[in-house]
Amino acid sequence: MAPRGRPPKQLVKLxxxxxxxxxxxxxxxxxxxxxxxxxxxxxRALLQALADAGVGSAVPSAALAPSRSPRxxxxxxxxxxxxxxGAHQPHAHASFKNVANALLLLVALAPSLAAVRLLFAHxxxxxxxxxxxxPRGLAALLRLPAAAAAAAECDEWPLAPAAPxxxxxxxxxxxxxxxxxxxxxSLGFWLVGLAQRSFWLIDPYWxxxxxxxxxxxxxxxCALHPAPLRGTVAxxxxxxxxxxxxxxxxxxxxxxxxxxxxxxYTQMAADxxxxxxxxxxxxxxxxxxxxLVGLSAPLHFTHSAGAAWGExxxxxxxxxxxxxxxxxxxxxxxxxxxxxxxxxxxxDEPLEPILRHGLWRYSRHPNYFxxxxxxxxxxxxxxxxxxxxxxxxxxxxSAVLLVVTIMTEAKMLRExxxxxxxxxxVYQRTTSMWLPLPRWP
Numbered sequence: 001m002a003p004r005g006r007p008p009k010q011l012v013k014l015x016x017x018x019x020x021x022x023x024x025x026x027x028x029x030x031x032x033x034x035x036x037x038x039x040x041x042x043x044r045a046l047l048q049a050l051a052d053a054g055v056g057s058a059v060p061s062a063a064l065a066p067s068r069s070p071r072x073x074x075x076x077x078x079x080x081x082x083x084x085x086g087a088h089q090p091h092a093h094a095s096f097k098n099v100a101n102a103l104l105l106l107v108a109l110a111p112s113l114a115a116v117r118l119l120f121a122h123x124x125x126x127x128x129x130x131x132x133x134x135p136r137g138l139a140a141l142l143r144l145p146a147a148a149a150a151a152a153e154c155d156e157w158p159l160a161p162a163a164p165x166x167x168x169x170x171x172x173x174x175x176x177x178x179x180x181x182x183x184x185x186s187l188g189f190w191l192v193g194l195a196q197r198s199f200w201l202i203d204p205y206w207x208x209x210x211x212x213x214x215x216x217x218x219x220x221x222c223a224l225h226p227a228p229l230r231g232t233v234a235x236x237x238x239x240x241x242x243x244x245x246x247x248x249x250x251x252x253x254x255x256x257x258x259x260x261x262x263x264x265y266t267q268m269a270a271d272x273x274x275x276x277x278x279x280x281x282x283x284x285x286x287x288x289x290x291x292l293v294g295l296s297a298p299l300h301f302t303h304s305a306g307a308a309w310g311e312x313x314x315x316x317x318x319x320x321x322x323x324x325x326x327x328x329x330x331x332x333x334x335x336x337x338x339x340x341x342x343x344x345x346x347x348d349e350p351l352e353p354i355l356r357h358g359l360w361r362y363s364r365h366p367n368y369f370x371x372x373x374x375x376x377x378x379x380x381x382x383x384x385x386x387x388x389x390x391x392x393x394x395x396x397x398s399a400v401l402l403v404v405t406i407m408t409e410a411k412m413l414r415e416x417x418x419x420x421x422x423x424x425x426v427y428q429r430t431t432s433m434w435l436p437l438p439r440w441p
Contacts, residue, residue, distance in 0.1 A: 098258070170221065181292070330358075
């Protein structure tokens with residue numbers, strides 16, 4: 001019998017051997033793991049014959065491979081695995097990728113800015129001489145004082161365009177925003193996401209687009225000049241909201257650009273890997289458009305109606321400020337909780353499983369509640385200006401946040417360890433989902 005690791009001197013007639021004997025022969029002729037997988041031609045012939053006889057599972061695949069020198073084998077490049085959609089791509093602050101993504105963030109809206117500048121340069125509005133429209137809808141039902149004083153609002157602005165093609169765009173500011181959003185953000189950002197295999201760019205612009213849209217409405221040739229106090233307050237509140245949420249976003253991302261996208265996009269890419277390249281246009285691009293344009297619509301209404309400031313405006317502005325402060329406190333408490341657990345993990349100390357202090361003692365998602373309070377208060381400023389349709393954006397945002405809340409809690413219960421998930425289920429039974437309320441048994 002030949003020693004282990006060396007081929008027999010003669011080939012055996014395989015038809016005369018039983019299956020156990022074939023397997024035993026295959027094991028004796030297998031090379032040791034520490035040796036090179038190089039195999040002589042007679043030995044490869046025997047191993048191939050054993051595999052053909054039905055004992056291939058006992059034959060190492062390396063033994064059947066053609067003989068290659070170690071130098072040539074080391075030089076063979078490894079097959080690159082395809083990159084996963086939205087996969088976390090860590091990089092340093094001074095890395096080329098981080099700098100390139102920062103520059104991309106700065107110039108991403110350049111086409112829209114150039115189009116708006118061209119539009120404003122080629123058309124202007126003549127003074128409004130139309131009769132004041134009567135109060136309508138919810139404004140008339142509530143008899144809001146601002147609706148009765150909407151004499152400065154024009155349903156159809158008289159235009160004096162130097163370029164006739166600019167007439168429609170100038171007469172429909174919200175429609176112009178929709179068109180620019182579709183081409184520059186929904187389509188443009190989608191193409192960038194396909195190239196980078198990550199749709200991170202929409203996340204920071206979620207906090208940047210509303211104040212920029214508000215500036216467009218304020219600078220519009222057909223807006224009231226000087227701007228009404230209601231419009232100035234509304235735009236100032238949106239800038240405060242943007243500053244808070246932008247700071248919270250980049251603090252969470254470690255002050256880097258494009259390391260990761262929203263986890264919901266990554267989950268959808270995993271659920272529909274073959275069609276995600278097309279579905280992402282609707283789920284990432286088009287899905288943001290009615291939300292952001294709808295939430296920003298009150299900024300148009302408050303800059304096109306010159307009604308006097310009243311007590312309802314004061315109440316709505318106070319609600320928006322309360323929403324800003326509550327969201328700021330909620331995000332700060334969540335950031336402190338995550339940072340403290342990170343330090344405990346580094347020190348090999350027990351982690352705090354659930355955040356149940358501060359505002360999170362009375363609500364499982366106080367940041368979502370105060371975010372909605374802000375947008376509903378801003379929408380009320382548009383209603384006070386005589387446009388009850390201003391609530392549509394806030395209504396859609398609340399519906400989306402309800403779905404996001406359900407998805408987020410399902411993800412936590414699915415991925416957390418069982419003891420922590422059990423504690424969170426108790427937290428769900430005793431704590432309100434949105435509205436801060438006293439805890440119940």
